[in-house]
Amino acid sequence: MNPSPRATGTALEDAAELFRRAKRMVVLTGAGISTPSGIPDFRSEGTGLWSRDEPMEVASLSTFRTHPERFFKWFRPLAGQIFNAQPNAAHRALAELEQTGSVQTIITQNIDMLHQKAGSKHVIEMHGTLQTLSCTRCYKKFDSADFVKKFIDDETVPLCLSCSGILKPDVILFGEQLPQAAWFEAQSAARGCDLMVVAGSSLEVLPVAGLPMQAVDRGAHLIVINNSPTYINVRADVVIMDDVATILPDIAKRALYG
Secondary structure (H helix, E strand, O other): OOOOOOOOHHHHHHHHHHHHOOOOOEEEOHHHHHHHOOOOOOOOOOHHHHHHHEEEEEEEEHHHHHOOOHHHHHHHHHHHHHOOOOOOHHHHHHHHHHHHOEEEEEEEEOOOOOOHHHOOOOOOOOOOEEEEEEEEEOOEEEEEEHHHHHHEEEEEEOOOOOOOOOEEEEEOOOOOOOOOHHHHHHHHHHHHOOOOEEEEEEEOOOOHHHHHHHHHHOOOOOEEEEEOOOOOHHHHEEEEEOOHHHHHHHHHHHHHHH
């Protein structure tokens, strides 16, 4: 198949046919799947979070350890956007595909829990989650729902209920290693799939960006749906450079209902 940069009928039907034929579909999602839900991405020129802030100064592990108030000040508006966000049509389409057995695994670079809110069950969170917080002193874990409203409303830094240590959101900051179990599971899923779908990721952050190559090198088909080019477009069966929240539900509908 020849990659098509536009969401032509041919490209959509080619993608739907790959969906129908797949026995072990794995979907890798990035920020682009959640921006339609009101969550800003990090790297878009002019609008991404890193176009306004230096990541190592506000979102690094060293900053959190030495100046946690700086991290929480930066993080507060993002936390509000994430906790108020609702899944969009792309999240719901993936949940439906999982329920029908078409999608085996979702690997996400996002921390927003929107896949789970949409109903997806098998989600590998490569960059952690905002669902829980961990104490930096005694390591006790807490549900973030018990703290986030007060934090968003009046900037109260979350403190451990047992020892009063500062609670760190269980997300991966710069300078922190990926969760080992999630990384091994993601590699296994990528290497064992027969179709990899990249949805809303520019594939710029390693090592997760290398997962589609691991799939393709082992014979998997590849579909890339993203607004901007990725390094692996040349290896894809279908490339659609368009809004994933519009395109993915369209492909899912064609694959499931004809």
